[in-house]
Amino acid sequence: MRLFSPDLYRNFAIGFAVGALALGVANAGTGPEAQPEPIETSAVAAPIAADFRITPLEVA
Template identity: 45%
Template sequence: MTLFAPDLYRNFALGFAAGGLLVAAATVDQWGSRLESPAIAAQPLEAPQPADEFVIVPLEAEAAENAG
């Protein structure tokens, strides 16, 4: 048999078809009307907020310089 003989392609085609049938027969019990279950999003995480005692308040002099 030569490398590019027609029977080589025929054997590949028969092997592909036979493999497809085997995969289909092995997964027939998993076939159903729905492809996947619906996706459910996770709840968003809430970042902790700093307490008022940790917030830096600008000095009045700095606020006046920045304003004018």
């Protein structure tokens, strides 16, 4: 039995076609649930508290 026989290429082609078809079916959709969700607004950081301090780390 040869390693790179024509059956190997045929099986890769069939697997690729079946996988592409499965992805297409999984991603296909109709109706409102198929529409992408709107992009949220950008994040806004909270104001820094007046007593916020970064203290040095005590290394022994």
